[in-house]
Each structure stands twice: as C-alpha cells, then as structure tokens.
Amino acid sequence: AAALAAALGSERSNAVETESLLRQALALYRAEKWSDAARALLQFAQEHPDDPHAAEAEARGAIALSRAGSTKQANAALQRVVDSLLDALPSSLQHAALYELAWTQQQLGQASRAANTLEKLLRASPSPQLRAHGLVELAQLRMEEGSLNDAADLLRDALTLAQTTPQAVEPEVRAAALYRLGVCEHRLQRYDEAARAMEAYLAHPASDAALAPSAALVAGESRFQLGQHEEAADLLAQVIADDQARTQDRATAMLRLGESLAMLQRWHESEQIFQRYLDEFPDDPLWFQAQFGLGWALEHQQQCDKAIAAYTQVVQKHQGETAARAQFQIGECLFSQNKLRDAVRELLKVDILYAYPEWSAAGLYEAGRCYEALEQPQAARQRWHEVVNRFPDTTWATLARDRLEQPVRRSLPGGAR
Template sequence: ASTTLIQLLDLDPPPTVRSQALYRLGVCRFRTESYADAATILDQYMTENPTSDLLASASLMTGESLLRTGAHREAATHLERVVERFPTDEGYPSALLRLGECLSVMQRWGRAHDIFARHRQSFPESPLWFQSQFGLGWALENQGRHDEAIEAYTDVVARHEGPTAARAQFQIGECLYAQKKLEEAARELLKVDILYAYPEWSAAALYEAGRVFLDLRKPAEARTQFTTVVESHPDTEWARLAQDQLERLGVRRPD
C-alpha cells in the first residue's frame, strides 16, 4: 500500500486526493513502526490540512510516533492539541496517557500529575487505569509527596497484576527509603522478589534492600541481598552494582 500511495503522490494529484494519500501513507508508516517517517508525513498532512476532520487522529499518531523516537517535547505539542481541542475524540484517552508519559520524561511533574488525574477521573473503568494510577504515584513521588505517592502505588498493587504492579511495589519501598523508614522500606522492597516474577524489578529491589540493610548497619543481611542479585541476575547492571558493594564488604569477586 505504501508504494502505491507514494507513486500516487509523485503524480501531483488534486488537493483532495493528495490529502487522502498523505494521511493514509502516514497511517501505513505508523502501523509498520516506521515512526520517524510517520511523524514527518503526518506533520506535513496537518500543515496542508489544518482544518481536517482527521486532525485529532493525525495529531495523536504524530505524537505517539515522536514519543517512540524519543522526541518528547515535540510529541507533547501534538498530544496537547488532542487533549485540549478534541476531548470527545476516541483517541482522547490515549492522548492523555501518552502526554502524561512525555511530561514525566520532561520532569514537568505538576502538569503530569494533572494529566494522569484527568485520565483517572474521566475514565475510571479504563482497562489502562493502572497506567494513569502509576503515573500519578510517580509524579507525586518526584515532588517529594511520598505519603500520597505510596497511596497511589498501593492502589496499583492491590488491584493489578503485571510488571506495573511489580514496579509500584518497588516504588513503595523507594518512597519509604526516602523517608528514612528503613525497616518498612526493606520489608516492602523484599516483597517485589517474593510476590512478582519480573526479574528486572526483583534485581532492582534486592539491590536496594541491600542498601537499606547497610543503612540499618546489618551487613550480613546486606551481603545476602547483594549476593542474590549477583547469582540470580548476573547479566544486569544491578549485578555489577551489587558486586561493587560486596567488594566494599570484603567479599572477593569469584575467579
């Protein structure tokens, strides 16, 4: 389909045909995960057709494409257009989630919190509710509002299963660690490895639990956590960090 559309555009068709071909080509590129091309083509479409009935759809796909390429600031501009101008469009819920994601990467925590809150309030039964709920917690945590963040994360842990729940459990431990509630932090971090089968979060949580035990002046417990990371998750960055900690504790690197 893309080849046919490109050939059609090369023929310099009438404006109506050109606009349809541009939009469809952008959609094709988006669906085949050619995100940089999709963003360029759809941006051109919107420039040439600023009052199009497909402006919301084109804006959402452009925003998502730019997000996938790491252009978060540019992505946010297009997603804001959907959020502020097209609240009744079917793509509005997705635009809220992706905009919240962009704003979080940009560390615009107050605005990210507001966007995730809008999604939770507007779409409480959304199958993706846990994404906005976690986003709320992440925005709160990064504003130093740890008690509120723990409350948000706890809702994810209680009602969802999956990697987002594992990460939410991890962040509960991190919030408690930031509050210097060390015994509680260790307990919550260890739950990640016990309750969830997601190695990336188990490794992170065990390493952080080791650090907490060091702060508690419990080197034996810390050594146990660091050793588990090295032995159970050897190919991770957490294993490298854990090995460094073990060497500081006098445990030699294995030959």
C-alpha cells in the first residue's frame, strides 16, 4: 500500500510539474516573447509526446518560431504540424498554423505553395478576421502572377467581409484591400472602379501615409482616363505636394497634371506645370512630352514664337511620333501668323522626315490650305489628291475629299465682277 501511494504521489508530482512547464511556456507565448516561447513549447512537445497537449504545444511553438523571425526553421516545423498534427488541433489553431505556414512560404519565395496553403485555409471556414487576412494575402499572390481578375474578386470578398463584420476585421486589413483593389482595377483598365477604390483608401483612417501619393496618382490617372479632368487635376496636385511621394511618381503626376490642365483649357497653369517638370526633371526619359505640352500651352495663348521654339526642341532632340506632331504644330503656328510660305515648308517636312501616316496626311492637307490662301488652287488640289490617294483611311482624307468636291476658285481678268 505504501509503495502504491508513493507511486501515485510521484505520478501526481510529475503531472503537476508537466502542467507547470506547459503553463510557463504558454505564458511566454501570450506575452509575445516569441523566441523563448518557441524554445519552451517545442521542448515540451519533444519531451512529452504522449501528453494530450503535445500537439497544441508543437503547433504554437512552430508559430512562435515564425514570429521570432526564424523563417526557415518555422517553415519546416509548421509543415510537419500541417502534415501530421492538424486533426489533433482545435479549429482555431489549425487555421492559425495554416496562415503562418503560408506566411513563411511567401517569405521563402514559395509563392505557389503559399497560394495552395491559403486556399486550404479559406476552405476551412476560419474566423472573419483570419479569413480577411487570407483573402488579402492570396489576392496579392494572384496579382504577382498576373491573375488580376481573380485577385480583384478576392479583394471584393475581403471588403464585403469587412463591411458585414466590421468589429472582426481590422481597419488596416480593409485599407490594404482597398489599395490593392485600386491597383488591380487600374491595371485591368476599369478606371471608374480603380478611382473609387483609391479615393476610399485615401479617405480611410487606417491608410498608410507612405502609400497616399501612389494611391492619389492611380486615382488621378483613372479620372484622367475617364475624361474627368477637374477631379484628375485635384488628385494629381496632391501627389506633387506630398513630401513622401517618390520622384518618379511626382514626375508622372506633373506630366498628367499638365495634360489635365490643357484639357480644361487652363493654358497658363498648364504652361507653368510643364515648365516646372522640365526644370525639375530635365533628364527624364519622357521630357519630350512635357516639352511638347509646353509648346501646346503657349500656342493656345497666342504666343506662337515661343511655341515654335518649344516645338523645335522636340524636333531636334526626339525621333518619335511626338516629333512628327511637333513639326506639324510648327507649321500650324506659322499658318496662324500668316507666314504662308514658311508654313508650307514646315508642313511638308512632316511627310518628308517622318513615317507616321496620320501626321503626314495632316501636314499635306494643311499645306494645301496654305496654298489655297496663297491663291495657288492647283498646288492646293495636288496636295489634297495626295492625301486621298496615299492616306485614304485617315480623317484628313475625308476633309480633303470635301475640298476637292468644291469648285476651283479662279481670279477673273480685270478684277471681281
């Protein structure tokens, strides 16, 4: 009897000691002392494999390893938990282990595995909080692989969840979903949805100030594409004024703002913003767009000499379609100044120097109008015939046909009768 009592006492003592070790390990876990918690929990699971709490201790130890930054070790430990111990865990811990495994897989560059793990998590009906996190993380992976429609659907699901269970989904998760949805919709050229998502992000109290400039840029670009230039200008101006904006974002915003102001016929403001761009970003690869925009704004303020000087910079330093258009605008400026022979010379250069049918047709058509103003109707009709024959599918060919159908004006001897 005494021996039995001693044995029972020893078992109780061991059980108390084991329970105490587990309580201490879990206390470290709850205190977020991740390295110590991982060591204590994994040691407990290894030394007490038959304890009913061993599986839970191993799962929490693996999670703690991940949160301590030991990503590679955590990945191996979590993979073992998911492969061998998942059914022994309460559902909430199953879900946490799956989410943490997906996180380590992402950190190790295992995107496909991470996506599969997150899909498994979402099928397991996790809590709204964890589901929202899983949806946003899976959407990011889908974005990176180019599956933008799938990503957008996942993000809309996350936003619906945040709306229906606002207390369960952190504001930061909703903000992240809005931002990523805005990016997806913009890349999909669904500009109205992109603008609304990014504007909601900018208004959200949990939005990241560091991302505000890029969000405003996407929203502004989207409003521009929708032809909503007042709204676009306001958003693009926010980017330029934000000290946290990246240099490239500021440059892009300036270009688009200059274009928006031109569309609004706010010519002086457009001139100022294009000049500012050229002053701040003289070596930017898209300098020629700003240089052309500067000329366009000056031309519409009847400052033709300055406009010609601006266009000439594009013609001299750029070889693309914008140069062809700049050459055309030089001719148009001279035409408006009634320098008709000079205008003809510059307009014909568009066809001679560049291989852009639309602008060749434009230059020839306008040269014909100059010849008409010079009272050289045959030369004018020759140019219009050339437009019709060489560029029949252009809008300029339609205009040229209309001109050719009109009777030739001839000066009568002795003056008008």
